[in-house]
Amino acid sequence: MSAQIVSTDVLVIGGGLAGERCAIEAAAAGHEVLMLSVVPPRRSHSCAAQGGMQASLANCVKAEGDNPTLHYLDTVKGSDWGADQEVAQIFAEEAPVAVRELAHFGVPWTRVKAGKNPYFVKGELVEIEEKEENDGLIMHRDFGGTAKWRACYAGAGTGHAALYAVDSEAVRLGVTVRDRAEAVALIHDGGRCWGAVSRCLRTGEHSAVLAKATVIATGGHGRIYGQYTTNATINEGTGAAIALDTGVVPLGNMEAVQFHPTALSPSGILVTEGCRGDGGYLLDKDLHRFMVEAEPEKQELTSCPATWHAACVMAKVLRLNTVRICGSMSGISARSI
Numbered sequence: 001m002s003a004q005i006v007s008t009d010v011l012v013i014g015g016g017l018a019g020e021r022c023a024i025e026a027a028a029a030g031h032e033v034l035m036l037s038v039v040p041p042r043r044s045h046s047c048a049a050q051g052g053m054q055a056s057l058a059n060c061v062k063a064e065g066d067n068p069t070l071h072y073l074d075t076v077k078g079s080d081w082g083a084d085q086e087v088a089q090i091f092a093e094e095a096p097v098a099v100r101e102l103a104h105f106g107v108p109w110t111r112v113k114a115g116k117n118p119y120f121v122k123g124e125l126v127e128i129e130e131k132e133e134n135d136g137l138i139m140h141r142d143f144g145g146t147a148k149w150r151a152c153y154a155g156a157g158t159g160h161a162a163l164y165a166v167d168s169e170a171v172r173l174g175v176t177v178r179d180r181a182e183a184v185a186l187i188h189d190g191g192r193c194w195g196a197v198s199r200c201l202r203t204g205e206h207s208a209v210l211a212k213a214t215v216i217a218t219g220g221h222g223r224i225y226g227q228y229t230t231n232a233t234i235n236e237g238t239g240a241a242i243a244l245d246t247g248v249v250p251l252g253n254m255e256a257v258q259f260h261p262t263a264l265s266p267s268g269i270l271v272t273e274g275c276r277g278d279g280g281y282l283l284d285k286d287l288h289r290f291m292v293e294a295e296p297e298k299q300e301l302t303s304c305p306a307t308w309h310a311a312c313v314m315a316k317v318l319r320l321n322t323v324r325i326c327g328s329m330s331g332i333s334a335r336s337i
């Protein structure tokens with residue numbers, strides 16, 4: 001059996017938001033880019049993200065005074081000081097640029113509406129007047145662990161909108177996409193990566209993709225927890241596995257697993273964090289709102305892992321039942337899910 005050999009400047013393994021954005025950057029700089037993806041890029045798991053993306057644009061009343069420094073401080077605190085602080089700083093500073101750039105690529109961000117608007121704050125309906133001069137700017141919603149409203153969102157389909165926009169941009173820039181193609185091994189000489197071996201999931205044929213630079217952007221690996229994950233079935237961690245398999249590439253921050261308090265049981269499908277920002281709150285089986293006791297200030301929007309753990313142990317062990325989420329979520333009733 002003969003194996004096909006192709007070469008490119010940059011090989012991007014993964015067609016989710018991370019891979020697509022990386023491919024755009026490389027292609028825009030004039031490099032030839034080939035992208036591998038198990039599924040067509042637009043079906044990558046990024047498509048499932050609903051809630052929003054943090055950027056301190058400070059466009060609405062509840063975001064006034066926000067800036068990259070506050071975003072950076074929230075990020076470090078929210079990670080329980082586990083985050084790489086240099087990366088967190090770059091992230092906080094670049095996020096406003098990235099959000100505006102996504103608007104340029106075509107993401108239909110939800111916008112500020114001047115005048116009185118009904119919002120939920122700590123589960124209560126309040127009316128807030130947005131300024132005339134902010135009308136039409138990118139809107140923010142409240143998300144976990146943030147001092148200001150900072151999450152920029154496109155209705156309830158932020159990931160979907162962003163993924164379709166970046167994929168269109170990648171196509172426009174001439175990125176070559178091989179979907180239904182799985183990277184099964186990295187090609188390396190122990191010191192340098194030269195590309196990857198890819199298997200076509202339609203025919204089973206293998207090919208060698210030789211590249212001057214290889215990027216692994218294969219997303220999360222929640223499926224290693226079986227059904228107890230919000231991740232799609234393709235999120236099995238094969239990208240991380242081929243790196244580890246080289247014996248020379250270590251994996252970092254493997255302890256950083258995000259806990260989500262509003263996943264549906266037993267499917268694992270996530271009720272977006274945005275529903276808590278938009279007024280959803282958590283009740284135990286006795287209809288007791290336990291997060292108000294556990295964290296009076298941010299309540300259901302606390303980011304502190306220790307508080308969440310303690311609160312959920314309290315709700316589960318003391319009251320012996322699963323948690324319910326109540327309230328309204330962008331007009332959709334999420335009661336008793």
Ligand SMILES: Cc1cc2nc3c(=O)[nH]c(=O)nc-3n(C[C@H](O)[C@H](O)[C@H](O)COP(=O)(O)OP(=O)(O)OC[C@H]3O[C@@H](n4cnc5c(N)ncnc54)[C@H](O)[C@@H]3O)c2cc1C
Pocket residue numbers: 013014015016017018019036037038039040041044045046047048049050051052053054158159181182183184217218219220230231232234235237238239270272
């Ligand atoms: C339900 C849900 C809601 C979320 N909501 C939010 C939110 O509101 N805000 C937020 O910021 N984040 C949110 N997240 C997290 C966010 O969606 C992810 O962190 C992000 O989309 C990951 O992007 P990615 O490009 O790294 O990975 P993915 O989108 O998972 O893409 C991985 C890509 O790698 C490819 N791939 C995998 N293995 C291989 C292989 N061996 N060979 C070739 N290709 C491979 C896949 O085909 C896919 O194209 C949410 C996540 C979930 C599950």
